[in-house]
Amino acid sequence: MPVARETLEEIALTPEEYEVIVERLGREPNPVELGLFGTLWSEHCGYKHSRKLLGLFPKESPALLIPPGEENAGAVDIGDGLAAVFKIESHNHPSAVEPYQGAATGVGGIVRDILAMGARPIALVNSLRFGPLSETRSRYLFQGVVAGISGYGNCIGIPDVAGEVFFSQAYRDNPLVNALCLGIAPIKNLMRAAARTPGHLLVLVGAATGRDGIHGASGLASRTFEEDQERRPAVQVGNPFLEKLLIEACLEVARAGLLEGLQDLGAGGLSTAVVESAARGGRGFVVDVAQVPRRDEGMTPYEVMLSESQERMLLVVPPENLERVKGVFEKWDIPWAVMGTVTPEESARVLDGGQEVANVSVALLAQAPVYEVRTKKPAVLEELHAYDLGRLPEPPVSAENALLQLLGSPNIASKEWVYRQYDHHVQTNTILGPGQGDAALLWIKGTRRALGLTADGNGRLCYLDPYTGGAMAVAEACRNLVCAGAHPLAITDCLNFGDPERPEVAYQLEQCVRGMAEACRVLGVPVVSGNVSLYNETRGQPVYPTPVVGALGLLEDIAHRCQSAFQGAGDIVLLLGAPSVELSAAYLAGSEYLELAYSLVAGRPPALDLELEAWLQRCCLRLVQRGLLRSAHDCSEGGLAVALAESAIQGNLGFMASFPKAARWDAALFGERSARIVVSVEPARLKEVEAVCQEHRVPFTLLGAVTPASTNFLIPGLVDLPVAVMAETWRRGLERLLR
Amino acid sequence: MRFGIVVFPGTWSDGDCHYAVRDVLGQDASYVWHKERDLSPYDCMILPGGFSYGDYLRAGAIARFSPVMGAVEAYVQAGGLVLGICNGFQILCEAGLLPGALTRNHHLQYRCQWTHLRVENADSPFTNTCTPGQVLRVPISHGEGCYYADAATLRELNARGQVIFRYCDPSGDITPGANPNGSLENIAGITNTRGNVLGMMPHPERCCEGLLGGADGRLIFESMVSFATGRRTGLSAAAPPRSGARS
Structure with a gap:
């Protein structure tokens, strides 16, 4: 040679x-x-190791204007002769080397993908992963990446409307920087x-x-x-x-x-x-x-x-x-x-x-060339799955302290420190912005409609079970949309994995894609665009397998948009998707609580009930469209208690629980079971809400009531905290680690 | 009433201002390219927000040399109304049409958030539909919005009622906590001595309807319409701003 x-x-x-x-x-x-x-x-351009797997994603939808993969981004019909064009892309490796410019050019790159379709870019979203903020280098990378996104995105006049940030040792040497851009164009002008x-x-x-x-x-x-x-x-x-x-x-x-x-x-x-x-x-x-x-x-x-x-x-x-x-x-x-x-x-x-x-x-x-990847189930999965969470010792902290720790954890705390550095108002379409709802809503001026936009993906769950974790990423992104009132139309995905030539990583990739594909099928959303970022590993240590799902939805009437904050004292609070708050300890697998309280990442997350998820999402959408909900917030990191606390904090209102104390209270409060949404409704509308749930065969539980601003956040026998104290912990959680 | 909205390379609030003026307030609005030298068709001018010339070198430092700025200066001398928002405020300071300077936010970060503004002078052409001391809720979005002027200039601004807005808390108190960028004396917006040029860092065009989170921004555009209409029909002269407004 x-x-x-x-x-x-x-x-x-x-x-x-x-x-x-x-x-x-x-x-x-x-x-x-x-x-x-x-x-x-190259893998980046040729998808040598991922092309076959990507073929598993469903691509059928009457709303699709261009077959996925043919062009620079996916295009979806949103009515009125308009197309929404969107795509997510990684800039992980450059950002690890030079965080400001790496992240900045990541934004620039995805914007040009949308521009190439002839669409005006109208929103940015980003999904970020870093090592623990206790380490100097992680703080440097995090602050540099946020500054880079801010510096570039603000200058080009595109609002940055949503996103997520997650910190874990698994991303210490390989931060993830995924940027999504949404554009809009008359269909006849698509390029x-x-x-x-x-x-x-x-x-x-x-x-x-x-x-x-x-x-x-x-x-x-x-x-x-x-x-x-x-x-x-x-x-x-x-x-x-x-x-x-x-x-x-x-x-x-x-x-x-x-x-x-x-x-x-x-x-x-x-x-x-x-x-x-x-x-x-x-x-x-x-x-x-x-x-x-x-x-x-x-x-x-x-x-x-x-x-x-x-x-x-x-x-x-x-x-x-x-x-x-x-x-x-x-x-x-x-x-x-x-x-x-x-x-x-x-x-x-x-x-x-x-x-x-x-x-x-x-x-x-x-x-x-297209390669068949060789897969092998990682040996560590057997060990992780064998861990019996039912035999966990007694909780090492009180429920009150656990809740405060969770609210202050950088993975759950308010991300205001990040998004206040991004212009999220420019173009004056943002009718639900960061910190206001489970998804952003962008008004389509001249119509009564709005586009919903969000990004989600939980690497820790995917690490424990890539199939279930992949399904959950799709389910949660779509659930976030329906909480805001938007009907899910399509998703774009960024698959962040290690070296696919290692069979254990290939297994994660394959399982994750299969889980995502199944969730897409059951929930009826096609994958219209995406990006694969492989080789995210250093010295043989890959990142958590991290699919990031960007989801686009359509809100039919801007009058019926829904926030995550409680709106008024006296409203009834319900849990949709479950007949009680009780959860088995298995739902602590991969939870933020398990890692914070027990320093443990283990267990096997129970499979996601996709049928229930689909009914739940239809039900929630119907409730929002009929104007029956005062607030809706999905249960994700931190579980039920964190969802309730966030709604109370954002609404600056109290809460009084009426559900009985569960035997395993930590699983009930902090277990991370999917397919659950916390909603508040006016007492006079309760009967109608119950009827819609029954029509959709969605179980629900009465959780309690919203109480006035001056009252505490109260779960009898477990938590009794002033909302101001929780709010302070939640609002300062991120910033306090950056000093 | 016809608004001219100047577009520099890198301007991005031009569309938002156009929408607010035309679609929300129902006035005429036209874009004015930065190479234009004739502003005679317009009853008032807006210099919108953005990053003209990328804000490279210093915010507004390059845009002030655009051909249109000569025309803006003449327009101001002739008594025309000019509203500079965010980058527009920075350009007006760089061009010497407003006193002082806008420097890097004291915490060195960009800030996009809602702020409260206390109306310090409700007699200006830009605030005549407000009440003195009224608190407006208007968002900011900038990295270089920290207002600075020397002590003598500040004294004059205060004495002549040229300070139009100060950042305040929701109840109208001027506090350090309400100041988002370190501006001296919480200054958010000022006029020139004649009172026909207003520069402000907050974005009134972003809050002209409830759907976008608030409609207080309308008051500023409506004041301009009211003033210019009055002047055109001869009902009121271009009144100099009242001096000694509360500060």
Whole structure:
């Protein structure tokens, strides 16, 4: 083999893959061609280890406008001739190396995916995981990532409306930074990222190309790394101002119908953008790197093709429209360059001035090998499942102290410290923002409707049972939507896992995807887009298997939106989804309480009753739509007691429980059983609420009543706390760890 | 009544202002590109929020050199009403059309949250539909909103009633806890000496209807409409702001 092993390692191709390339090509690739293969065949772009599994996701829905996977993001019909476009993507590895720029460019990248569809980005959501805040480096990463999202997102005028943050030792060396963007467009203006017509021009707009981010897709995102500091040059630096201009200019030319195709430059830079566009159009291209504006001297064709410089877009322009396109970009002071054309023959040709430096088949580049992953159930799962939670010793803390500890835990405490750094009002559509409900609601102006948006995923549960955890991630995201009053339409997912070439990790990935797929089927939501981030591990320690589910819903009437805060004293509080508050100790598996009180992550989370979940969600939606609920809040981390406490804190009202003390009170209060929602209703409407529950065959329990602001949060015999004390603990929980 | 809404590269509250003025208040509104030099068609101007030129170098420092700013200066000299919101306030300070400067928030973080504002002068063209001391609830969203001016300037601002809004608590008390960015004397909005230019960090266009969490922002736009309409029909002259308003 004439190619050095180090060369292959640099682009993360195996010697076997190199052999395949030589065989299919019928010759040795030259260095530029090899660089193209390395990028297109990277896990990040080619989904070598995940493609087969992703096929399990249901993709059928009458609301789908474009088949999933065909374009840069999923598009869903939301009525009135409008499409919602959304996608989630990871920027984990760059953020571990350089948190501010890693997170900032993560935002920039996902925004361009939405822009490439011709949609105006209207909301951002982010899902973050870090190591414990007791460690200096975790605090540095957390603060840097939040500052990066804030710095970039605020500058481009897109509200950041929801998200989640979770801290655990499992993410100590591999933080997760997932960013979701939602856009909206008239269906007739949706763009495709395809180069279909020979002779059409390939126009590069935006930033000049530099040496930043070379091998980002192949090197940084597609394998594990040990000495991260060395890789700093592989992280790009963002220019949010230019991104804002690109958004306006690209939308202007797209709306004017001047383009055949629009494609972002993300992972793999120019090489991925042109190859994927040509592959979608079934065409080829010729690109002259000498025409590409540079910011560095002496760049080689290889470097130009693989650079991941940010804030660039590729336009496919019919020649007769070029003058008008130029006019728009010049108005916005954005550099542009015609650097190639679409060709009829299906080959990828790269020139450097007059000289050809690469010529390979587009189809060959676009067809990354697909691997069957070898799976093996991790031995540790047997141990974890064998742990009998029924034999836990007596709770080491009182119920009152446990509740306060939970409320102050950074995983449960208010995330205001984070979201107050993000503009969540701009564009004036946010009618339910962060901290107000279980999902964000964005008003579609000119209509009575709103879009619901949320992101969820519990890695700790997936670690204990990847199938159940995967199902729960989908169920919880959709449950959050119905609590706000939005009907779930579709989901996007980001799968954050370790090295899939290790059978134990492959097992987690497979089980998790199967669990998610089953939940999607039963709940009737398709997966319309997504991203896979593998190799999140350091020195053989993978992160918790962490699927993050972004869910999009539609609220039919903005008059019927629902908050999580209690609204008034005297309202009756009910638990929907369970006939009593009693839970077996098995529901403590993977709970925040078990880790906080017993320093234990063990047990087997009981399977999720998806049928019940589906009925519960339909029931809750019906109740909100009929205006019968004053508040709705789902039970997740921290269980029933935390859900009740949060509703009381947010409403600045007291609560008096009327349910009997359970034998295993800690499981009842803090067990994390899914398919449960805490709601409050006016006493006069109670009969109607009960009737709707019965129609939907959803069991419910009377929990108690909302009491005036001056009264305590009271669960007789267990908890008697002033709401102000709980509120202080909950509000300061995160910040106190950052001092 | 016709509002001109200036769009610099990087402005992002232009659409929100346009919506508030046209769709909520029912007035005419037009976008004005930053290279425009003729502002004669407009009864009043808005410099909206955003990150003009990315706020690189310093917020507003580059935008002040945009061609439109020469026209804005002439417009102000002719007595035209100009409202600068957030980045617009920063640009007006950089351009010398308002005194003082907006520096990095004292805690060094961006802040997006609801604030309470006490109306310190209800006789201005921007607050004539408010009552003196009225508390408005208006959101902020900025990283560089800490108002600074030297002692002599502050004295003058106070003496001439140029301080229009101060951050306060919900009951109207001016407290350190109510100050979200470290602004001197809790200052959230000021006018020039003539009273026809208001700069404010909070975003009134974000709270013009209850669905968005509050409608107090309407009062500011309605005051402008009321003032400009009155002036146009000759009912009231461009009254100088009352001096010695409570501070």
